[in-house]
Amino acid sequence: MPHLRQYLPILDWGRSYNRHSLSNDLIAAVIVTIMLIPQSLAYAMLAGLPPEAGIYASIVPIMLYAVFGTSRSLAVGPVAVVSLLTASAIGQVAEQGTAGYAVAALTLAGLSGAMLLAMGLLRLGFLANFLSHPVISGFITASGILIAASQLKHILGIEAHGHTLPEILGALVSHLPDVHLPTVLIGVSAIAFLFWVRKHLKSTLKRIGMPGLLADILTKAGPVGAVVATTCAVWGFGLSDQGVRIVGAVPQSLPPLTLPSFAPDLVGALIMPAILISVIGFVESVSVAQTLAAKKRQRIDPDQELIGLGAANIGAAFTGGYPVTGGFARSVVNFDAGAETPAAGAFTAIGLTIAAVALTPLVYFLPNATLAATIIVAVLGLVDLSILKKTWGYSSADFTAVASTILLTLGLGVEIGVAAGVIISALLHIYQTSRPHVAEVGLVPGTQHFRNIHRHSVITDPSLVTLRVDESLYFVNARFLEDLIQKRVTEAPSIKNVVLMCSAVNDVDFSALESLEEINQRLADMGVGLHLSEVKGPVMDRLKRSHLLGALNGQVFLAQYDAWQALTDPHRPLSRVAE
Structure with missing residues (x-):
């Protein structure tokens, strides 16, 4: 049974489910359902x-994730970034509005x-x-900008297509003479209202004496207010007959049984986008899940999260959906509303089922501009250009990665x-590790500690050089260490012993092993001893299986202070290096 609970977390939390949990989950489900109705429509349009x-x-x-997922607060469904990736991927293999486009979406969900x-x-x-955090932050920021820009055509009531920011802006500018003023009025009003709701509605309601929970529910339902108001306006004033584009007829039905395509050409075209969506979706989802779990001293299992998200996407592929993942906004709302278990997600699914069957006729006159406003307000919260300033001041490599990701x-x-962001991050990491930080260290007076001679006031012996290697040794940086030692020894004929302090070395690959053997041989030819100190257990285990230790022109010391005592002559004058 424990093994089964590992793959079916519902068997774990379900055993302790009680009336209190049920009550909290139902309240959370109501709030999230209200939020998701306009959001789901908007992300489908995206x-x-x-x-x-x-x-x-x-x-x-959502139901499948409730069975297989480990987060008790994560709300799974369509999200902005994955919706954008979906449009970008299937837009290259099928024309929007065709049956092939919908089948491609199902196939993409199935592959993911x-x-x-x-x-x-x-x-x-x-x-x-x-995937480094700067790359993810840069990608999400750029995606937020792209998504917001792509929705401006619905706010302006014009046709403008493009997959990149220059293309989108160029198309918008070229179609500015076609701007539809009633649509602009609806879209701008909806954006302004949604921003006001997000920033001021909750505090306003509390000031007039409304209970906190009810004020929170009404704030979360802000998009529904925009939907109701603009739908009534379009219907009441006949704006759809005046050119305002509306959602139109939405089928009243349960999710249909669908089948993704297994055509080799389509699968081949979507395999790379599916990998990208899987990784990006998983990273976004697991980041949100871990953040929320930490607040309640809970934990999630990333591997089981993969299974839960995989099941959710397969479910979407066979029920008329498209790729999904755990969303930040809906998950935070779910958490703040008091959700205690994944059952809240299942109840949300029931609420959405009722909406799909009974409420879809009510959105017939819903203007596309309102859905676009919902998307814009939601995604602008993802844009964080401050990451550029933060990385600029902290790490030039991280700044390069995030700036490149955003621009590209x-x-x-x-x-x-x-x-490109992932590749640049990998290349920068390889470059940095190819030139590892190697500090020459000396003894801190009155202690057994060794510190960098350029940072601290330490004691050194002219005949002894100790180099602390602050990186694992592998094929990329092995030659760098070899050249550094060669240069240091040839510059100072007084050197008799070299100690490699390996306290920060977690691994030595075969190429680095051969370099160490070459260093040992060169130093032996020069009459200089090569010694190792503070070698970690796993590294020592591997070195014992090699020829290095047997041929070593020196010793292996447990501690650097042992090496100092053994290799320095107490009668030889020592040097004091000032900080």
């Missing part, structure tokens, strides 16, 4: 799909789900660590942008 696809993608996936599920079963959750995503598209 993905280039019919509005009902957003609701369908928010029903079965299969990849996530496979990664989870193979315990590959650690692979997400290869805006200029060349989301897929190229994030791929």
Whole structure:
């Protein structure tokens, strides 16, 4: 049974489920459902799909995650960034509005789900660590800007298409003479109202004496207020007959049973976007889940999260949806509303099912401009240009990675942008580790500690050089260490012993081992001893399986102070290096 609970977390939290949890989960579900109805419609439009696809993608996936996921607060469904990636990917293989476009969305969800599920079963959750935080932040910031820019066409009531910021802005400028003023009025009013709701409604309601919980619910339902007001305005004033574009007829039905395509050409075209969506979606989801879990001293299992998200995406593929993941905004709302278990998500799915069956006729006159306003207000919260300032002051490598990701995503598209960001991060990491920090250290007077001679007042022996290597040794940096030691010894004929202080060396690969053997041989030819100190156990285990220790022209010391005592002559004058 414990092994089964590992893959079915519902068996774990379900055993302690009680009336108190039920009450809190139901309240959270009501709040999140109210929020998700307009949001799901909006994100489907962002993905280039019919509005009902957003609701369908928010029903079965949530239920499956409740069974297989480990986070008690994560709310799974369509999110802005994944919707943008979906539109970018399937827009290259099918024309928007066609049956092929919808099938491509199902296929993309199925591929993403299969990849996530496979990664989870193979315990590959650690692979997400290869995406650095600056790259993710840069990508999400650039995506937020792209998404907001892409929705301006709906606010202005014009046709303007493009996948990059220059393309979008160019199309908007060229179609400015076609701006539809009633649509602009609706869109700008909705944006202004939603920003006011986000910043001021809760405090205003509390000032007039409304209970905190009710004020919170009404604030979260702000987008619904915009939807109701603008829908009534379009219907009452007949604005759809005057050119205001509306959602139109949305099928009243449960999520349909659908089947993704297994055509080799389509699968081949979507395989790389599916990998990108899987990784980006998982990183976003697990980051949110871990943040919320920490607040309640809970933990999540990243590998099981992969399984939960994989099941959710497979569910979306067979029920008329498109790729989904854990969303930041909806998850925070779910958490703040008091959700205690994943059952809150299941109750949310039930609420959305009722909406899909009974409420869709009410959105017939809902203007596209309102949905665009909902998206713009939501995604602008993702834009964080301060990451540029933070990384500029902290690390030039991280600044390069985040700036490149932002510029390439805006200029060349989301897929190229994030791929380039990952590649640049990897190359910068390789470059940095190819030139590891190696400090020459001396003895701190009156202690057994050794510190950098350029940073501290220490004692040194002219015949002894101790180099602290602050990086694992591998094929990229092995030659660098070899050249550094060669240069240091040839510059000072008084040197008789070299000690490599290995306290920060976690690994030595075969190329580095051969370099150490070469260093040992060169120093031996020069009459200089090579010694090692503070070698970690796992590293020593590997060195014992090599020829290095047997041929070493020196000793291996447990502590650097032992090496100092053994290799310095108490009668030889020592040097004092001032800080």
